Amino acid sequence: MEIDELTPAERTVWEAFPKGRPVDFRRTADESPADGGGWGPERTVRAVVLKALLLDGPEERGEVAALKLAGARITGGTDLRYATVDHIVRLSDCFFDGVLNISGTQLRYLNLSGSHLPGLTGARTRVDGGLRLTGCRFRGPVRLGGAQIAGALYLEDAEITADGARPGPVLQLHQVTVGEDLCASRLRTRGEIRLNGATISGSLRLEEARLSGPGDFVLNAEALEVGANVLGRRLSTDGRIDLRGARIPGRLDLLYSRLSNPGGTALRASSCVIGEVWLRDGETIRGRLNLRRSQIDHLDLAPEMLPEQVRLLDLTYTSLTPHEPPERRLPMLERDEDTYDPHGYEQLTAAYRRTGDDHAARLVQLAKQRRHRTTLPWYGRWWGRVQDATVGYGFRPMRALGWLLSLLAIGSVAFALDAPPALKADEAPPFNPVFYTLDLLLPVISFGQESAFAPRGLQQALAYILVLTGWILATTVIAGVTRTVSRQ
Structure with missing residues (x-):
């Protein structure tokens, strides 16, 4: 240019x-x-x-x-x-x-x-x-x-x-x-x-x-x-x-x-x-x-x-x-x-x-x-609620102790007021309402009370409830402890 x-x-x-x-x-x-x-x-x-x-x-x-x-x-x-x-x-x-x-x-x-x-x-x-x-x-x-x-x-x-x-x-x-x-x-x-x-x-x-x-x-x-x-x-x-x-x-x-x-x-x-x-x-x-x-x-x-x-x-x-x-x-x-x-x-x-x-x-x-x-079927949700209410899925173990003490108190008072008859009066140990209730609640440990006495009527219904509740508590505690141990 x-x-x-x-x-x-x-x-x-x-x-x-x-x-x-x-x-x-x-x-x-x-x-x-x-x-x-x-x-x-x-x-x-x-x-x-x-x-x-x-x-x-x-x-x-x-x-x-x-x-x-x-x-x-x-x-x-x-x-x-x-x-x-x-x-x-x-x-x-x-x-x-x-x-x-x-x-x-x-x-x-x-x-x-x-x-x-x-x-x-x-x-x-x-x-x-x-x-x-x-x-x-x-x-x-x-x-x-x-x-x-x-x-x-x-x-x-x-x-x-x-x-x-x-x-x-x-x-x-x-x-x-x-x-x-x-x-x-x-x-x-x-x-x-x-x-x-x-x-x-x-x-x-x-x-x-x-x-x-x-x-x-x-x-x-x-x-x-x-x-x-x-x-x-x-x-x-x-x-x-x-x-x-x-x-x-x-x-x-x-x-x-x-x-x-x-x-x-x-x-x-x-x-x-x-x-x-x-x-x-x-x-x-x-x-x-x-x-x-x-x-x-x-x-x-x-x-x-x-x-x-x-x-x-x-x-x-x-x-x-x-x-x-x-x-x-x-x-x-x-x-x-x-x-x-x-x-x-x-x-x-x-x-x-x-x-x-x-x-x-x-x-x-x-x-x-x-x-x-929430993702489980109804029976899984039911069992989960039981674990949650009892031991908080193993993250709240003290809750199980609270349930155990409450049931122990209820059973002890009920059986103390109305003791079940002995199966064999001459062979049965002295009745102890506290240890009898523990025998029902704890599925593994035996204090010799449960096998020596035979509850009847309402006593028997209470005994069934305590046995069933004890198994549920034991199962949920074991499941929670197992989950905690495996996680750690």
């Missing part, structure tokens, strides 16, 4: 390029690029001029050429598909009339901070440094699927909407590779962010982000792999987050968050391997929480954040905080939509035992047996 074909604004940019001098058309520091559609020719640059500069622009010996432009209106679509750009590109606070297309392009560094664009297409692009989209406003989708970014990807304070665009994600980052952090704090989107199969060597930062897509995905990140953390402190979502199969060695931080997707799944983190999950100090989740089959080293979960529907089948965790009484933790197992799953009760029991709270662990095991009872 000849320099005499350029407008005064374009000539200024052209002459600054060889030495990498910045060109700033902004009139005030606080002007908004949203008004860029009305900027005049004194700050308008054609996209074809920028393309010519980047691909075949003038250079000077001893200088580092670079395109550094601020506050310009860039007209026409910028098409750099499959090009190799060896220069630093910084187009900050600019207004783009057309979509910037860098699909398959190899870049050293690209900075579009504060700019307004109708969209960005960059599938399979490669950036040797960082890609900075801080504070950008996109009126259409951003497509960076399969991109390879050696440095960090910056999306802080960016806003992405795609009203009127064809259906699909507003931010496509599937199969993207980021060598450092993906920084998206305070990001605002209206539509789906797709991060399926993405690999981020550092952390995914979503602090104070606002993601909206009611009834649909807001973050679809199946099989996401990060090298450190997913930080979503004070994250607010209206739609579904899907992290199925994610690998997060650090922490999934959702402190102070607001997750909402009424009638659907608000957070799905199933089949994940996560170091720590922090889910507390925020609003109650509106929608379903799914943590099925995940492996979590430390689960920091506040009961008040749990929704009415949870799915915890085969969830495994090593420690659970904050320390809450079983009455606060058990509802999360009872809200599970799946059928009775003993694994969840065993996990909660193990968490209490690691903290030395054996009493809480026993209460969880008792709740497990009661939940299991």
Whole structure:
């Protein structure tokens, strides 16, 4: 392109390029690029001029050429598909009339901070440094699927909407590779962010982000792999987050968050391997929480954040905080939509035992047996109620002693008032109502009283009741002790 074909604004940019001098058309520091559609020719640059500069622009010996432009209106679509750009590109606070297309392009560094664009297409692009989209406003989708970014990807304070665009994600980052952090704090989107199969060597930062897509995905990140953390402190979502199969060695931080997707799944983190999950100090989740089959080293979960529907089948965790009484933790197992799953009760029991709270662990095991009872046929439920009432399934052994002492008192008083006659008066030992009652209650031990006396009428009915009750107590105590011993 000849320099005499350029407008005064374009000539200024052209002459600054060889030495990498910045060109700033902004009139005030606080002007908004949203008004860029009305900027005049004194700050308008054609996209074809920028393309010519980047691909075949003038250079000077001893200088580092670079395109550094601020506050310009860039007209026409910028098409750099499959090009190799060896220069630093910084187009900050600019207004783009057309979509910037860098699909398959190899870049050293690209900075579009504060700019307004109708969209960005960059599938399979490669950036040797960082890609900075801080504070950008996109009126259409951003497509960076399969991109390879050696440095960090910056999306802080960016806003992405795609009203009127064809259906699909507003931010496509599937199969993207980021060598450092993906920084998206305070990001605002209206539509789906797709991060399926993405690999981020550092952390995914979503602090104070606002993601909206009611009834649909807001973050679809199946099989996401990060090298450190997913930080979503004070994250607010209206739609579904899907992290199925994610690998997060650090922490999934959702402190102070607001997750909402009424009638659907608000957070799905199933089949994940996560170091720590922090889910507390925020609003109650509106929608379903799914943590099925995940492996979590430390689960920091506040009961008040749990929704009415949870799915915890085969969830495994090593420690659970904050320390809450079983009455606060058990509802999360009872809200599970799946059928009775003993694994969840065993996990909660193990968490209490690691903290030395054996009493809480026993209460969880008792709740497990009661939940299991609801799945049995009528005769199993009847027998379970007997074990529960007598010895609390072996977790309340003192209850059996109470039953025994009560029955012993009743029998002793009844037989003391009306002693049964001896079978052989000359051979029978002296009658003792206490030991006679013990003979009836204890099916194994014999004090020689039961065989020497023969109750009649109401005495015989009472004797039958005591014998039957004694066998039931003995059976339930043995079953409870056996269960306790095998568990330990």
